[in-house]
Amino acid sequence: MPSPYHASDTIIRTTIQLHHREQSQPTAQPMNILTTLRDRFRQPLQQQTDVAEKMLDMIRPAQDARFGDYQANFAMPLGKQLRLPPRDVAARIVEQVNLNDMCHPLEIAGPGFINLKLRTSWIVEQLAAAFQDDRLGIPKVLNPKTIVIDYSSPNVAKPMHVGHIRSTVIGDAIYRALKFLGHRAISDNHLGDWGTQFGMIIYGYKHFVDPELYRQHPVQELGRLYKLVHRLVEYQNAVAQLSDAETAVEQAENQLSTKQSSVKDLSRKTKKETKDIRKLRNQLADAKEHRDVLLERIDQVERDSQLAELARNHSGIAHAVLAETAGLHAGDPENRRLWQQFLPKCQEEIQTIYQRLDIRFDHELGESFYHDRLEPIVQRLQDLSHARESDGALCLFLPEFDAPMIVRKKDGAFLYATTDLATIEYRMENWNPDAILYVVDHRQKEHFDKLFAAVQLLGHTNIQLRHISFGTVLGDDGRPYRTRSGDIIGLEGLLDESVRRAYAVVCKNDDSRPTGPQLTEQQREQIARVVGHAALKYADLSHNRTSDYVFNYDKMVAMEGNTATYMQYSYARIQSILARGEVDLEQLRTKNAASALTLELSPERDLALQLLRFGDALNEMLDDYRPNILTAYLFAVASSFSKFYQQCDVIHADSERIRTSRLILCDLTGRTIKQGLKLLGIDVVDKM
RNA sequence: GCCCUCGUAGCUCAGGUGGAUAGAGCGUUGGUUUCCUAAACCAAAGGUCACAGGUUCGAGUCCUGUCGGGGGUACCA
Numbered sequence: 026m027p028s029p030y031h032a033s034d035t036i037i038r039t040t041i042q043l044h045h046r047e048q049s050q051p052t053a054q055p056m057n058i059l060t061t062l063r064d065r066f067r068q069p070l071q072q073q074t075d076v077a078e079k080m081l082d083m084i085r086p087a088q089d090a091r092f093g094d095y096q097a098n099f100a101m102p103l104g105k106q107l108r109l110p111p112r113d114v115a116a117r118i119v120e121q122v123n124l125n126d127m128c129h130p131l132e133i134a135g136p137g138f139i140n141l142k143l144r145t146s147w148i149v150e151q152l153a154a155a156f157q158d159d160r161l162g163i164p165k166v167l168n169p170k171t172i173v174i175d176y177s178s179p180n181v182a183k184p185m186h187v188g189h190i191r192s193t194v195i196g197d198a199i200y201r202a203l204k205f206l207g208h209r210a211i212s213d214n215h216l217g218d219w220g221t222q223f224g225m226i227i228y229g230y231k232h233f234v235d236p237e238l239y240r241q242h243p244v245q246e247l248g249r250l251y252k253l254v255h256r257l258v259e260y261q262n263a264v265a266q267l268s269d270a271e272t273a274v275e276q277a278e279n280q281l282s283t284k285q286s287s288v289k290d291l292s293r294k295t296k297k298e299t300k301d302i303r304k305l306r307n308q309l310a311d312a313k314e315h316r317d318v319l320l321e322r323i324d325q326v327e328r329d330s331q332l333a334e335l336a337r338n339h340s341g342i343a344h345a346v347l348a349e350t351a352g353l354h355a356g357d358p359e360n361r362r363l364w365q366q367f368l369p370k371c372q373e374e375i376q377t378i379y380q381r382l383d384i385r386f387d388h389e390l391g392e393s394f395y396h397d398r399l400e401p402i403v404q405r406l407q408d409l410s411h412a413r414e415s416d417g418a419l420c421l422f423l424p425e426f427d428a429p430m431i432v433r434k435k436d437g438a439f440l441y442a443t444t445d446l447a448t449i450e451y452r453m454e455n456w457n458p459d460a461i462l463y464v465v466d467h468r469q470k471e472h473f474d475k476l477f478a479a480v481q482l483l484g485h486t487n488i489q490l491r492h493i494s495f496g497t498v499l500g501d502d503g504r505p506y507r508t509r510s511g512d513i514i515g516l517e518g519l520l521d522e523s524v525r526r527a528y529a530v531v532c533k534n535d536d537s538r539p540t541g542p543q544l545t546e547q548q549r550e551q552i553a554r555v556v557g558h559a560a561l562k563y564a565d566l567s568h569n570r571t572s573d574y575v576f577n578y579d580k581m582v583a584m585e586g587n588t589a590t591y592m593q594y595s596y597a598r599i600q601s602i603l604a605r606g607e608v609d610l611e612q613l614r615t616k617n618a619a620s621a622l623t624l625e626l627s628p629e630r631d632l633a634l635q636l637l638r639f640g641d642a643l644n645e646m647l648d649d650y651r652p653n654i655l656t657a658y659l660f661a662v663a664s665s666f667s668k669f670y671q672q673c674d675v676i677h678a679d680s681e682r683i684r685t686s687r688l689i690l691c692d693l694t695g696r697t698i699k700q701g702l703k704l705l706g707i708d709v710v711d712k713m
Numbered sequence: 714g715c716c717c718u719c720g721u722a723g724c725u726c727a728g729g730u731g732g733a734u735a736g737a738g739c740g741u742u743g744g745u746u747u748c749c750u751a752a753a754c755c756a757a758a759g760g761u762c763a764c765a766g767g768u769u770c771g772a773g774u775c776c777u778g779u780c781g782g783g784g785g786u787a788c789c790a
Contacts, residue, residue, distance in 0.1 A: 082730075089733075098732055101770075111770090135733055136770070180790080217790070300780095392790095418788050427715070427786070434788045441790050468784060470717065496719090497783080504783095534752060543750090568726070571718085573783075575725065585752065586738035587726090594752055602749050648729070657727070660737085671745095671754045691749095713752080 056164060057640035058151075059084065061127070062095060062141070069121035073114070074103060086638075092134065093142035094634060100137035111137030143634065145624050152633050153618035156693050161700060163640045165207030173211045173452050174200050176464035177384070180217035181371040181391070182226055182251055185378055185516040187506050187576070188466070191495045194562050194706065195570055196464035197384050198652040199493070201704045202643060211456055215448065216375075216391030218368060224350030225254040227363050228342065231349075233335075244374045247367060253335075254346065260326040260336055261343045263319040270316040277309040351438065354396070368393075381520060381558065383706055390451075398447040399439045403432050411482050423478045430475040445476050446483070453488060460489035462650065467494040467571070493650050496573035498565075506576045524557030526582040527590075531556065531713060544712065552710050556590055557582070559707040563589030566705050567656040587660045592698050593709050595663040598670065599695040600711040606676040608688055616685065623686045628669040632690055635665045636697055643704075652705060659701045666694050 063081040070077040080099035087096045100118065104111030115137045124131065127147045132140045155162030176196020179185045196212070203210040229250030230239075239246040284298075284305055326332045339345070353360040372389075379385065403419060406412040412419050417435030432443045452458060463473060473492040480490060500506040508514055531552050535542045544552070564581040567588075568574040585591065603610065624630040642658035645651075675691060678684035699709050 079730080083732085085729080088736095092733075096733090101732070105770085138733065178790095220790070416787075420787075429787065431788045436788085438788085440788070444790095467718075469790085471785060472790090499783095530752075534750085538750075539746095540750095569728095572726080573719080577725075580725070580739075583739080583752090588738090588752095590752070591738095594750080598750055598753090605749055645729070651729095653727075654729090657737090664737095667753060668755095670749080674749070676749050713750085 056151075056162070057644065058095070058143075058637055059641045059644075062097075062124075065124055065127070066097065066118070066122055069118050070099070070103075072121070073118070074106060076106075087140065092138065093129075093132070093140040095141040095143070097139040097141065100133075100139060104137060115139050145630060148630065148633050148637065149622045149624060150619055151637050152689075152693070153622060155637065155639075156618045156689055157614065161639060161693070161697055162637070163206070163643065169208045170459040171209040171211065171456060172203055173213055173456060173458045173461040174203075174464065175213055175215050175448075175461060176200075177386075178215040178217065178465075179375060180220060180222050181368065181375055182218075182222040182247065184248060185375065187498055187514040187516060187519060189516055190498065190519075190561070190565055191466070191570070192464045193382065193384060194565050195493070195495060195650075195652055196462075197382075197706045198566055198655070198704065199462065199464065199647070199650050201706060202647055202652075202655070205704055206643060206647065211388065211458070212386045213452070214386040214389040214391075216372075216389055218371075218391035219354070219393040219396065221346065221350050222251060223353060223364055223367070224346040224348075225258065226251050226367055227349045227353065227360055228346050229254040230363060230367075232339070243370045247370065254342065256326065256332070257336055257339060258343045258346055259322055260332075261340070263322040265343075267316070267319050267323070270312070270319050273312040274309070274316050277305065277312045281305040281309055351436070354438065378516060378520075381517075382562075383558075383708070390448075392441070392444050395444050395447040395451065398451065399443050402447050402450065403439070403443060405483070406432060409482075411479075421475075421479055421482070423475055423482075425478065426471075426475055430479055442472065442476060442479075446479060449476075449480055449485070449488075449490070450483075453485060458488065460491060462491050462493050464493045464495070467496060470494060491650075493570070495570040496568075499573050499575045501575065501577070503575070520558060520561060522578065523561045523582060524553050526578055527557035527560060528553035530582060530590075534713075548712065552713050555708045555710050556593060556713065559589035559593060559702070562705065562707055563592075563656065566652040567660075569653050570651055587656065589702070589707055592659050592663045592702060593713060595666050596695055596698045596702075596709045597711060597713045599666070599691045599698075602675050602691055603688070603695075604711075606684075606688065608692075610692065613685070613688055613692060616689075618689055621682070621685045622689060623683060625683075626673060628665070628672045629687070629690065632662075632665040632669045632694065635662050636690075636693055639697055639701065642701075655701060655705060659698060662694065662697060662701070 062084050066081060066084065067077060070080050074080060080103060083098040083102075084095060085098070087093050100111040100115035104114045107114060112133055115133045119131045119133065119139060122131070124141070127144060129142045129144060132142075134140055151162065174196055176199075177189060177193040179189050200210050200212045226247055230247075233250055233253060235246060238249075281302070284302055326336050336342075349360060353364055403412070406421065407419070412421050412432060414420070415422075415429065418431045419433035420429035420431050422429045430442050431440055432446070433439055449461065452461060465473070470492060473490075477490045477492075480488075498506045506514060528549065531544070531549050535544045535549065560581045564576070565574075580586075581588065582590070602608075622633075624633050638658065639662075642655055646654040669690065673687055675684065675687040678687055702709060
């Protein structure tokens with residue numbers, strides 16, 4: 026199935042264009058540059074071709090200032106289609122398009138590029154409109170869509186860790202941006218509140234709880250119980266798997282030596298033989314690694330005499346935990362009671378993290394919420410003859426996939442595939458969304474492929490389902506980010522460390538000010554909190570979401586280059602200018618900006634043009650749900666501002682007129698940075 | 714085995730459904746401050762875009778193959 030989206034994403038119903046580029050309202054004054062240019066070119070193009078929209082997409086910002094501000098590249102493909110020289114086609118379009126108020130006379134260059142240079146008078150007019158608008162000139166969409174965004178979704182009984190950053194932060198940014206543009210965005214945190222981890226806690230509570238600790242610090246004690254039981258279960262599983270793992274190593278060793286001895290003359294190996302041997306070597310290494318992990322896991326427990334004794338006394342713990350989980354699901358009164366007791370405490374714990382991250386959800390309907398809907402949906406799948414039993418499990422065999430989607434295990438338990446189906450139906454019944462977005466890591470692609478196919482089987486075709494996938498956070502070694510001892514890194518600790526480093530930088534900077542420190546201890550701490558949290562979020566958002574990226578504190582908090590800090594710094598400098606200039610903002614904002622603005626120097630014009638691109642950047646971001654488009658835009662704004670700042674004195678400008686004009690630019694830049702960062706879930710500070 | 718992904722400067726990364734001379738930050742080298750926050754700015758050096766074919770007026774981008782990394786692949790989520 027051809028897809029207009031990134032290959033790693035999955036969609037159905039490509040015909041629903043969700044956040045398509047809208048034609049602007051004829052009356053809407055503030056508007057985006059690209060939207061406007063496309064509007065102007067639409068009719069002339071429609072006279073030449075029936076694929077005008079495709080051609081309109083080929084209008085884009087110029088790559089090189091020599092080619093003006095924007096360029097249109099459609100004359101070449103159009104020339105081919107019409108069997109005319111592209112330059113002639115370009116000339117014909119240029120003659121018909123009405124851009125005189127907006128652009129200098131268009132130029133045709135090279136094979137048929139159309140170069141557009143915006144009139145400064147037009148920029149001034151648009152900028153003035155944006156300046157006087159609370160929304161900075163960004164229009165709301167004409168056709169708002171209802172879009173459910175499913176992100177974050179941690180298991181409530183476990184501490185959140187580094188793996189939750191991306192889903193949480195990217196999902197939140199998409200949510201904020203959609204809302205800002207006027208869509209009805211609904212965020213739903215699909216909490217894991219019903220799984221095996223509760224079986225572990227319940228088992229732990231029944232056998233290992235310290236009542237006093239539980240009374241004083243319930244969440245901490247539950248966390249301890251989870252970790253303890255988890256460890257014992259892992260230990261037991263490791264013991265059970267060890268002999269298989271050892272056999273696998275032996276087998277790999279045998280295969281390798283057989284292969285090597287069959288190739289007698291090693292200096293005259295064929296390509297295939299070389300390849301086979303390397304592959305066998307890798308297999309051996311993998312097998313050894315797996316075995317060593319198991320050994321380490323076993324050793325860790327056995328080294329600790331207390332743990333070892335617990336492991337001996339609870340030899341059936343792996344099974345028992347599953348039984349506790351099954352009991353919970355089956356309605357065992359004691360387990361239900363415990364679950365109801367634990368759940369609010371776990372949720373509270375997780376909320377403290379969300380508060381730190383400044384993230385709120387419209388809904389938090391966890392897995393448990395759908396429990397009663399699983400049986401009926403499975404029944405329906407059977408009634409419709411879509412599901413059948415295989416090896417005792419109830420399966421959906423989907424034509425495009427080798428392995429089936431299992432909706433009920435042979436022990437009768439349901440899986441998350443089942444819950445996901447029920448969740449989609451619930452959302453459709455209650456919110457009637459145009460789309461549901463799943464911000465989930467790329468490893469679950471196949472799950473979503475199957476899930477979406479199953480949804481179609483159930484007859485739901487009037488909805489777009491999309492997996493917004495993202496890559497892995499890596500450590501310096503290029504492997505998933507972990508502590509040196511191999512443990513997963515907790516999110517809370519990550520935030521603390523980020524704030525700690527931000528604090529150090531804030532202090533260093535303030536202490537080294539030529540005029541002496543300006544910040545109180547309280548201010549320093551507050552700034553460090555904002556800057557530290559921002560650094561972490563921004564580091565994540567500024568990478569292409571589909572890429573893996575290497576996590577690096579130093580770079581993140583380095584406060585140079587494309588970081589949140591650089592943007593926040595720009596913002597703070599602007600606030601400083603406005604304060605030092607004793608500017609009455611209310612008065613400034615009521616000024617007739619259109620007549621006050623003057624963009625004579627190129628840093629002024631560049632900055633102004635950059636500010637006008639905000640709406641285009643947002644559209645582009647939502648086109649494929651890529652927050653790094655917005656971070657790149659903000660970096661460009663901040664860079665333009667730095668150049669402007671360097672070359673254009675604001676407070677001591679040559680004339681009152683220029684001073685006012687530059688103050689307007691400063692204020693609008695500050696508001697744009699603030700608004701842009703806000704859409705990424707990031708705050709600003711006035712001083713830093 | 715099959716499927717999905719990635720390979721761009723010393724390092725970390727950008728590079729819409731193909732468009733003009735492949736970009737940024739860090740690092741390196743050199744320069745800028747009696748001046749609104751130098752956490753800044755300017756300049757230079759640094760690239761066979763993994764490799765080989767192909768499609769095209771035009772390929773980092775699309776197709777095929779090869780090499781290398783990561784991930785997934787029947788009852789975890």
